[in-house]
Amino acid sequence: MSANAQDNTKWDLKKCVEYAINNNISVRQADIQARVSSILLKESRLQQIPSLNFSGNHGFQFGRSLDYTTNTYSDANAIYQQFGLNTQVNLFNWNSQRNNIKANDLSSQADEVAVDKAKNDIALNVARQYLLVLLDIEQANVTDIQLKQSQAQLSNTQKQVDAGALPELNAAELAAQVARDSANLMSAQTTIEVDKLTLKGLINLPADAPFDLEVPPVDQIPVDNILEISPAEVFNMAMHTQPQIKVNSLRLDAAQKSYKAAVGRQYPTISAFGQLGSRFFSPYKLTGTELLGIFPNENIYVMNGTEKLPVYSPVTGYTTTKRNFWGLWDGYGAQLKNNFGQSFGIGLSVPIFNGWSARANIERAKMDIRNKELIVEQDTLKLKQDIYTAFNQARGSFQTFNARQKEVATAERSFGLATKRYEIGVMQTIEWLTNQANLYNARINLLIAQFDYVFKMKVLEFYKGQGIKL
Structure with a gap:
């Protein structure tokens, strides 16, 4: 995705979300955790097969030591080598190992679903910030329109002042308004850049990378009809589509399997073992008779x-x-052959007293199950509360949006009448500016209400499992 950072094409919401999913640090961390869980699962599965280990050592003995060739002690300094191959496998452990594998499997699945949750979270955050930047752009456009209105009115008024038809105060008041509108426009443009930087940070895009956003008309963004949505139905859908709910369920199942594994570890374990080994011993000096x-x-x-x-x-x-160095190795092969030994058998391990660790593990597993149950209950309640809150907020935003539309219509009509009266000289400049400010504020409030309504509806679509799209 690094090529996108230098791509001059415009960034729409889909492109932003895709880039974030591939580059956001939180998503990448969740993916790493999923891989770690997969490694743990693989390790626990392979522990079912027999272990096989080779050991070998080479050493020097000084002073009194055991001569392995004669099985007697001597004071001769010597070199020695030992080799061993051993294997062991659990035959029966009350399904403790099997339940542990199931627990790791469920935990691995939970961490994989947690990656989807991280992707959903970043998608929702990106959508929120993306819409905020779009709102900033629309607010800047409204501010620019106001500035042009003020400049046009100043130009007309200045002509009338120059002709002696209007006092110079009228032009001065309009000039002050032009200055205020210019400052407001610069502030709006700064807000756009700041919020763009925040959006870049969310998707992990370099701050100096080109970043030109696609700006769809807000009134063309498709949204569901709030009057046709039931929060209860949205909640039922969310219970089957939201990754967090599935993550909690899988982790609860994993905790239950871990409990069974802990119970199994308090009982005897039967295992099989086998060993192969040989050794070599050679003293530095040989003693004899002549x-x-x-x-x-x-x-x-x-x-x-x-x-x-x-x-x-x-x-x-x-x-x-x-003996010299090469002489030390005389009879090497014969010794290894003669000293070669094998053993195999069945082992029984019975835990009798281990500092209460086995019982403590069982009690901890019980508490972990209870904790996971509380997490399921807490997140389910929170999900329901969030959905009903989002629904009520969306409904409130819809009502506010309708009210703001009426407010804008009224303000536009009032401003139109005020402009006509001002142009024929029956209205003071300050009164005209008040009407202009009322229209500006009404348009800004309408934009805020409209974008707020769109985002609230997108949140409901998100809970329904429809994803985030404009």
Whole structure:
């Protein structure tokens, strides 16, 4: 959507809403939360399949340590390696895991619907601000018309003053009115730009981006007939179309599943496990014996008559061989093969006492259900109140709009008569200016009432699930 920021085509309400939905920070945050919930759901589902973990370590031993090759202790320094592969899967946990998955699934659905709610909220806010800018533009147009009227009347009066037909005071009073109207026009134009900036902020459009609004005639904006609308029917429609109602329902269902999962966690869990492992051990020095020679033993002899014959015995000594780096790995494969072991079995975990955490989780889950029920009740009451308030406001705006139309018609007739009297010199300038001001105020009030009525009707259409459109 970044290309739209440089697009010189005019922005209508649809384009503003679409840009806001794709770029507004609140909508994007809601979308991120929905993605996080989706990840949590995926994680909980995959926890049903067996876990599989590999472990391995390499280390050095100094001082007295266990020689894994002989299963005896020695003072030899050595290197060692250990490897393991283990798996585990829950077989039965009183549906705690399954209910937890259902709870995460419902929460994920709720967060997805919450994205729609965020889109609806921003669409309604954009429509309100869009109509406010349109009202600003129409008010500026009325102010510009008044300025031109004052300028035209000043020009005519100045000619009569120059001809001596009217006093100079008349021209001075009209000149002051022209100045006031000019100031009012500049103020109205400033209001347009300020409200445009607010609208840009809502849709997250850069403040310096081109932003030319489409200005549809307000009397051509289609609205339903307020006399044909029943607030009770609008409420019934809203209960089936408004995302917040669905979000609350899904989160209540999720809380109920979480409660069931918490209840299941207080009972025994049965799981299956399996392990594979092997190890390698190699000392830096090897100790052994070697033959030093065969020597006569002075203490042992054999008598041959009177002759002593010596007995020869082998003489051995202890040796210590320091191995180089490559020698440390001699017999590596054989050790891993000989030390390879496996185990598998069934495990039972029985929670007996865990600091009341299991029971506390159940109580918290109960309170969460009650809280979600109160949210459902609160938002339902608020929705009904908002709809009836919007209906009464729309009906009041409709009545005000009709009254303002009559006021404008009367003010236009009065101003027309006043202008004729002023031009023939039977009315003071101040009286003519008063009639002009009355007409200006009547037109401004009519615009305010008309735009207010249009917006109130659009709010009712929004609650009926028809979206926001002009």
